[in-house]
Amino acid sequence: MRARVLPPLPRAGFLIASFALGLACPCVAKAQIFGAVGADGSIMLTDRPGNPALHLVVTSSEPAARGARKDNAAASATMDSAQYSEIIAEASRDARVPPELISAVIVVESGYNPNAVSKKGARGLMQLMPETARRFSAGDILNPRDNVLAGAKYLRFLLDLFRDDVELALAAYNAGENAVIRAGYHIPAYAETQSYVPMVMAHYRRLSASRSAP
Structure with missing residues (x-):
């Protein structure tokens, strides 16, 4: 999954949306998802680690x-x-x-x-x-x-x-x-x-x- 930018949301909304995404989408649950909130409130989600500005929001430990x-x-x-x-x-x-x-x-x-x-x-x-x-x-x-x-x-x-x-x-x-x-x-x-x-x-x-x- 490439980095994906979503419309601006409050930070609390970002956390809720990220959690819901992990529950609702089986394809997402198969990988770790990282995210960040931009200065304008926009949300970026990606499954590619390495950027220190990104934080882990979803992981797939349950199937294991x-x-x-x-x-x-x-x-x-x-x-x-x-x-x-x-x-x-x-x-x-x-x-x-x-x-x-x-x-x-x-x-x-x-x-x-x-x-x-x-x-x-x-x-x-x-x-x-x-x-x-x-x-x-x-x-x-x-x-x-x-x-x-x-x-x-x-x-x-x-x-x-x-x-x-x-x-x-x-x-x-x-x-x-x-x-x-x-x-x-x-x-x-x-x-x-x-x-x-x-x-x-x-x-x-x-x-x-x-x-x-x-």
């Missing part, structure tokens, strides 16, 4: 921070997955469900927090509702092993019900099997479910690719 949070979350999930790897392997063998799929569900459902409880009452690593947990286990829903074994059995049930269509099984895991059936064996038109399925599938593909890599 957001990316750092994602990286930290991914690293945390990797460490926690190692902690529960034996349980996941056991559940995979017991229920005949790929361990990568179980791990992907855990990442999205609880972020590997064994004590997670949702607003709707879903609990544990695989965020099982109490009635679902009772269908597939007599154990403690907050016990990591009992929770993952029951969750894997539920995934196996859903995979069998929907003929190994992983996306439909995941949609049913999120919204309930009846919701998928009512939707004509398609992913229900719920915003949460339509966001949930691609997120789990992305983790599933990534984990599967990592496992198959030499």
Whole structure:
């Protein structure tokens, strides 16, 4: 962006305008913006540093921070997955469900927090509702092993019900099997479910690719 001169404004107006510019324009938010007020009150904005008369008015640190949070979350999930790897392997063998799929569900459902409880009452690593947990286990829903074994059995049930269509099984895991059936064996038109399925599938593909890599 070349230096841009705007009509005269009071200095307070310059500060407000500069702040609003940074919020309203995504293209501006990608770079540092410098500005100055001329003697006649005119405003100059530029993304080229070096002039000591210019002052930094907008910076784009937020996208980098957001990316750092994602990286930290991914690293945390990797460490926690190692902690529960034996349980996941056991559940995979017991229920005949790929361990990568179980791990992907855990990442999205609880972020590997064994004590997670949702607003709707879903609990544990695989965020099982109490009635679902009772269908597939007599154990403690907050016990990591009992929770993952029951969750894997539920995934196996859903995979069998929907003929190994992983996306439909995941949609049913999120919204309930009846919701998928009512939707004509398609992913229900719920915003949460339509966001949930691609997120789990992305983790599933990534984990599967990592496992198959030499």
